[in-house]
Amino acid sequence: MSSAPGSVIQIEVDDGALPVHVYAPESGSGPGIVLVQEIFGVSPYIAGRAADLAAAGYLVHVPDLYWRLDEPELDESAPDLLQQAMGRMSALPWEHAVADTAAAVRNLRATPEVTGPIGLVGFCYGGGVAFNVAAIEHVDALVSYYGSALPNLLELAPAVTAPSLHHVGEADSYLPTAAVAAIRDAVTRPGVELHTYPGADHAFDNTRPEFHHAEASALAWQRTLAFLDTHLARPAA
Numbered sequence: 001m002s003s004a005p006g007s008v009i010q011i012e013v014d015d016g017a018l019p020v021h022v023y024a025p026e027s028g029s030g031p032g033i034v035l036v037q038e039i040f041g042v043s044p045y046i047a048g049r050a051a052d053l054a055a056a057g058y059l060v061h062v063p064d065l066y067w068r069l070d071e072p073e074l075d076e077s078a079p080d081l082l083q084q085a086m087g088r089m090s091a092l093p094w095e096h097a098v099a100d101t102a103a104a105v106r107n108l109r110a111t112p113e114v115t116g117p118i119g120l121v122g123f124c125y126g127g128g129v130a131f132n133v134a135a136i137e138h139v140d141a142l143v144s145y146y147g148s149a150l151p152n153l154l155e156l157a158p159a160v161t162a163p164s165l166h167h168v169g170e171a172d173s174y175l176p177t178a179a180v181a182a183i184r185d186a187v188t189r190p191g192v193e194l195h196t197y198p199g200a201d202h203a204f205d206n207t208r209p210e211f212h213h214a215e216a217s218a219l220a221w222q223r224t225l226a227f228l229d230t231h232l233a234r235p236a237a
Helices: 044-055 081-091 094-109 125-134 154-159 177-187 214-233
Strands: 007-013 016-023 030-036 059-063 114-123 141-145 164-169 192-197
Touching: 007 094, 016 044, 016 094, 030 044, 030 094, 030 125, 030 214, 044 059, 044 114, 059 094, 094 114, 094 125, 114 125, 114 214, 125 141, 141 214, 154 177, 164 177, 164 214, 177 192, 192 214
Parallel strands: 030 059, 030 114, 114 141, 141 164, 164 192
Antiparallel strands: 007 016, 016 059
């Protein structure tokens, strides 16, 4: 693999060059995953999860969806980090995030080092973006962590035909019980799993102490790796 873990490539899109962070497995090749960021961007946490997936044998591409925004990088130590991130997310048109992620999927599919199926893994904001992209681009698996936009995307559910795994905290501040029930009703079909986690709030997998729920994070990640292994590393013949 020519790109070392954590290196950046550029994908040409209609209005410029989309930066994509690359995390390669030790072998240099394998099934592919496009990992879609939270509202905090390609943060140290997202980079850590990309590295985790690469260590599990996947070639991981992480598009920087905020590349068009003429704003300074988020300050991870700022007390108003969440407010800054919400403002940045609001400044990015949804259709741009979806189009860029779809471009990343197509580029990954054409990458010679991808030796198997490809999937989408998205967190929070990225969980919704990944769901939207799975409705318009063929992928072999989708993992959505507490996709905050899902309640507004449920009309796309019939078009999301890939095997899918959803994780939601039972104490999610952004996805109340009624919203989770609506998501479950819309996505339920053979090949789809939706798991809820007692006591876990939104962003429970994020390692920042104000978000992290250790038990939910560990169990959800175990389920994620098993799901990806089934559908990407060991696809049915």
